[in-house]
Amino acid sequence: MPPPFLAGVELTGNLALRPALEEDEAFIQLLYSLSRDDLRLMPGDSHFVESLIAMQYRAQRQSYSASYPRAYHLIVEKQGQQIGRILVDFSQDRMHLIDINLMPEARGQGSGTAAIKALQGAAAKAGSRLTLSTYHSNPGAKRLYLTLGFKVEQSDELTEKMAWPSL
Known part of the structure; x- marks a missing residue:
């Protein structure tokens, strides 16, 4: 059963x-481990x-639990097989995509x-914004978010804060 904020939101692609x-x-x-090829490039044992x-x-x-104690931990399945996970925090005024892998x-x-x-649909249904952060070192993710209508609202040395819809 999906979390309440996703009730009635359609997902495509099985x-x-x-x-x-x-x-x-x-x-x-395992999913986290497979995303850390950067560390596997380090010399050493x-x-x-x-x-x-x-x-x-x-x-x-631990960091996510401390920063987002009420976050929803979701599993993405395709045809019944686990293919990913999403962490999302939903408050009255916004939905924040913490992590997707x-x-x-x-x-x-x-x-x-x-x-x-689907998260955009849930945010729209609730009258909320959907926010996220992406690293400058991940241009593919930024391209995807821009294609989906996110706008950069703030930038620092490491990340860009993005929102949909933008203000």
């Missing part, structure tokens, strides 16, 4: 969003690098676009 369960933890950890990735994962979870083989297939469009 996709579903559902709340993450305890049994999804191994998948979520592979066991050390894998332990560093695991430590980074735990730090990210898809399995490498699911990227570039339209699943991320469909999931973000």
